[in-house]
Amino acid sequence: RLGRPGKRDNQVELSDPTVSREHATILFTDGHFILHPDSDHQVWVNTEAVKGMQVLNAEDLIQLGQQLLRFRTYSAQA
Secondary structure, X not given: OEOOOOOOOOOEOOOOOOOOOOOXXXXXXOOEEXXXXXXOOOEEEXXXXXXXXXXXXXXXXXXXXXXXXXXXXXXXXX
C-alpha cells in the first residue's frame, strides 16, 4: 500500500490498476531516493515532466498515470 491511515481515504493499493509499474521505478542509491521513468508514459514531479532520473525530496508530488501521490519518508524514532 501507498499512503497512510488518517481521517480521509488516502491509501492506494499497489494492485490498483490506476497505479502502473510501467510508469516509473523509485530506487534508493547513495542515500537518495531517485525516480527513474521506465517507459514512454509521462511522469510528472511537482507539475514538471520528468525527462530522466530525478532525485525525490520529501513532499514532492508525483503523478503516475491517473494517480497523484505525495512522496514521504518516515524515520523510526527511538
